[in-house]
Amino acid sequence: MIEFFEVHKAYPVGTEQITALQPCNLQIPSGQIFGLIGHSGAGKSTLLRLINRLEEPSSGRIEVAGQDITALDAAGLRAFRRQVGMIFQHFNLLSSRTVAQNVAMPLQLAGELSRAAIKDKVQQLLLRVGLQDHADKYPAQLSGGQKQRVGIARALSTDPRILLCDEATSALDPQTTGQVLQLLSEINRELGLTLVLITHEMDVIRRICDQVAVMDAGVIVEQGPVPQVFLHPQHATTRRFVQEAEQLDENQLHQDFAQVQGRILRLTFQGETTYQPLLGRVVRETGVDFTLLAGRIDRIRDLPYGQLTVAFDGAELDLALQRLQAADVHVEVLR
Numbered sequence: 001m002i003e004f005f006e007v008h009k010a011y012p013v014g015t016e017q018i019t020a021l022q023p024c025n026l027q028i029p030s031g032q033i034f035g036l037i038g039h040s041g042a043g044k045s046t047l048l049r050l051i052n053r054l055e056e057p058s059s060g061r062i063e064v065a066g067q068d069i070t071a072l073d074a075a076g077l078r079a080f081r082r083q084v085g086m087i088f089q090h091f092n093l094l095s096s097r098t099v100a101q102n103v104a105m106p107l108q109l110a111g112e113l114s115r116a117a118i119k120d121k122v123q124q125l126l127l128r129v130g131l132q133d134h135a136d137k138y139p140a141q142l143s144g145g146q147k148q149r150v151g152i153a154r155a156l157s158t159d160p161r162i163l164l165c166d167e168a169t170s171a172l173d174p175q176t177t178g179q180v181l182q183l184l185s186e187i188n189r190e191l192g193l194t195l196v197l198i199t200h201e202m203d204v205i206r207r208i209c210d211q212v213a214v215m216d217a218g219v220i221v222e223q224g225p226v227p228q229v230f231l232h233p234q235h236a237t238t239r240r241f242v243q244e245a246e247q248l249d250e251n252q253l254h255q256d257f258a259q260v261q262g263r264i265l266r267l268t269f270q271g272e273t274t275y276q277p278l279l280g281r282v283v284r285e286t287g288v289d290f291t292l293l294a295g296r297i298d299r300i301r302d303l304p305y306g307q308l309t310v311a312f313d314g315a316e317l318d319l320a321l322q323r324l325q326a327a328d329v330h331v332e333v334l335r
């Protein structure tokens with residue numbers, strides 16, 4: 001568990017203090033993928049870099065696995081940082097070193113393993129990230145996705161318990177993003193690592209995170225399990241991120257509302273109900289008519305979901321809503 005207790009961070013700029021993180025309490029459970037989303041300047045990087053003390057808090061306490069990391073001396077901090085790997089948007093590889101040499105570097109710095117043991121370990125790490133055939137290439141000879149795989153192998157070299165991912169897929173195209181997210185998801189599952197990742201795309205959160213915190217101007221404005229936050233966003237900032245991800249044009253949708261009669265509903269199906277013919281059954285049994293205004297069926301990590309905006313019309317409207325709710329469909333009345 002990573003825990004923040006009233007952690008506050010301000011940067012001195014000239015004679016002023018710029019607050020990047022308002023006093024913040026946060027719990028990140030072990031073994032989860034925890035996403036931090038927010039617009040530029042919201043304070044995401046600051047929060048992430050406080051976890052391995054690349055930034056020092058101005059006040060407050062941070063505990064990792066029950067240990068107060070804000071109280072560590074230099075030797076304690078060095079030992080702690082080996083438990084925390086980090087990957088970066090622009091990969092931060094050394095261009096003059098080969099793939100294998102980049103991955104070996106943290107192990108050489110730690111000075112605990114023999115040359116032969118380091119070579120073995122680097123081979124295993126390259127196999128894990130699918131780069132076993134690229135060990136002797138230089139970063140300039142690799143694609144963006146391959147460079148990030150080197151970054152991931154290097155971050156895993158000290159067997160960390162936590163992996164911090166700072167916009168790890170922001171420089172990659174959509175297909176490569178998918179492959180890197182898949183790799184991070186496998187690492188989380190197979191090695192049991194806690195991942196904390198920063199993104200400004202709700203789609204990244206939807207695909208791999210268990211929990212999400214939404215940041216705005218140094219404040220966590222909404223937080224919770226991804227299905228809850230993604231399907232029922234409460235804060236205006238969260239709603240904007242979700243609309244972007246769903247490519248929903250709210251203004252267009254409201255113009256569409258004016259064209260239809262009856263009650264307008266947002267129906268949310270989760271898990272098994274996504275694949276059941278519930279809507280058809282309820283419409284048949286109650287005789288209501290419906291018009292489909294918007295909809296999407298997709299997955300939140302492994303959880304299938306469907307969200308439909310529909311207009312229902314007819315005498316048995318209330319009965320239809322009751323039947324849907326009884327079948328575990330979340331019904332939100334929009335008009």
Ligand SMILES: Nc1ncnc2c1ncn2[C@@H]1O[C@H](COP(=O)(O)OP(=O)(O)OP(=O)(O)O)[C@@H](O)[C@H]1O
Nearest residue numbers: 011013018020038039040041042043044045046047
């Ligand atoms: N070293 C610094 N000195 C002064 N101000 C800083 C420093 N680092 C960050 N800030 C300020 O703190 C605030 C939060 O910055 P931070 O980088 O944490 O946001 P972010 O959400 O990660 O943004 P981005 O997505 O653009 O990286 C911003 O107003 C930023 O200008």
